[in-house]
Amino acid sequence: MPPRRGPGGRRLLAALLAVGLLASVLPWWLDTPPGSLRTTAATLTAAGRITGLIAGYLLLVQVLMMSRLPVLERWAGGERIARWHRDVGATLLVAVLAHASLILVGYADLEDNPVLTEAGVLLRDHEDMVSAFAAAGILVLVGLTSVRAIRTALPYELWHALHLSSYAVLLLGFAHQFSNGAQLFRPGPVRTGWIAMYALVLAALLWGRVVAPLAFNLRHRLRVADVVAESPDTISIYLTGERLERLELLGGQFFRWRFLARGCWWQSHPFSVSAAANGRWLRLTVKVVGAHTADLRDLEPGTRVWAEGPSGTFTAAHRTRERALLIAGGSGITPIRAMLEELPPGAALIYRARTPADVLLHRELDWLAEARDTAIWYVVGSRHDPGPRQVMSPDGLRRLVPDVARRDVYLCGPPGLVEQSLRVLREAGVPRRQIHLATFEL
């Protein structure tokens, strides 16, 4: 049984980030004498500076959260960090827009120019402002394409390419902070500290994205061993490698996989490992939904695989209670299947699937149920059928699992099922902190 991993690390991380936010506004607070904001222009400019400092800090936080630094993954988990990244991203977008417009209006007021003229003045006379405006433009584009409704309408690859251009924001927005930032242009501890923050984030990025994956892949040298069809539209990919017995993998965690084959190598996708670590092989089970997953069917044995991970807090080690209820939908069974091996006996699994063909890994689930004293209910049918409707209700859940409120609940499946289950679970009296989500949906 792996050791428990509590919420301590996550709370520490959140506290550190909050302290950093306060520290980033502190220079403004210390630089501004009380009562000095007498004019509208001064007030607007001050607000512009505060939002600017906050935006600068949040941008670094955003990049840090995407650095995949192993310690972040361990403390908060990839999925939670992805959610934070989304929320902070929305805030960053607003902060940047507020910063730009407040400074613009404030300066226009100060110099008695119309706003548009002032924009011209900023671009022409102030150093590094062209690149800063470009950075803001890219950030707005990235932000808008991340709005869920727009994002789902875009091909993943386009969205991803746009999102990668956020690094350009980091680069383009860098200079203007130091040439024009009232708190940053003077050499001194504040300027040095701000540059140090950039250096730290870049170091984290380098470590999490380059050094750590390089070390992992050089150590384990994963290769495709076999590709097996689990159902008409689902495949399992078996991987072998070196020193797998030293792989620190918890059931329910995922890797970001990059298959080094023609047409696949440039994409990296997160898939859960669908069996607990066994020291000999790894397996991921993938539903074929797009062009990339279709290509995975044709992987040749021996293909090199580049993996980044393991990530995720959707594991038995992160539970707060002894017993667990697992709710899986369709191919959402994969992390839960791996976790079953590491949960103590007495777990319960509700497996929702639309048709019998959507039930994956049926045989090994039954075998695990025997071996580990786990109750499994297969609930097959549309969500409007009487059977599923009955189970997915507070009373239905309590009938199946009378002590549901005293269990940790692990949810993995399509967004509709997750939403519905969350609602039902809360109604059935399960505290939110006992509910764990494995979702790559942002």
Place this chain on the structure above:
Amino acid sequence: MRRALLAITGLAAGTTALVVLKGSPGTSPVAQELPVAPAPVVPAPAGPTPTGGEVSAAPSPTRTSASPRPGRTVTRAPSSGPSATTRAPSAPRTTRKPPPASTTRTVTGPVVENEYGNVQVQITLRGMRIVDVVALELPEETAQSDQRSEQVDGRYSGSSGLVVQRQSADVDTVSGATATSTSYKRSLQAAIDRAN
């Protein structure tokens, strides 16, 4: 999504709170209408009639530090007073004796306001000769105006600056920093007038 909305609300509330907290306690509209301090009304003493004496009548902030602009962040301090009008230095008390050639005295010009901020110049004289010029205050509201101020300061101020070389306020305007140059020269001219 809900958390993002909360965070955005927090951002707006936090920024507003910070600005309000730093805002003036008693916003008197008079404070911002600081007029250009009136040119000194010291009657130009006719010829050599004034008798010598210490003229360093220390008009408010007398900083005679060696560095051209003593601690620029510090010079802001007097401005945080309750009313900005207090910044205008009282007209120096000039005595009517011509200063002995060896005495060193400092004379402060008035605060001259322009759209970027305030300019105030202090000159040091030995006898009738200007030996040093120090800018007590220069606009530094934005990084850009700060840079301009630095240019103007670098050209004009100091014991070997343009003003000391020319011995007058009639110096070339620093290109790209017209407003600050002009304000500088006005404050300087007033200081020179006071000194004579």
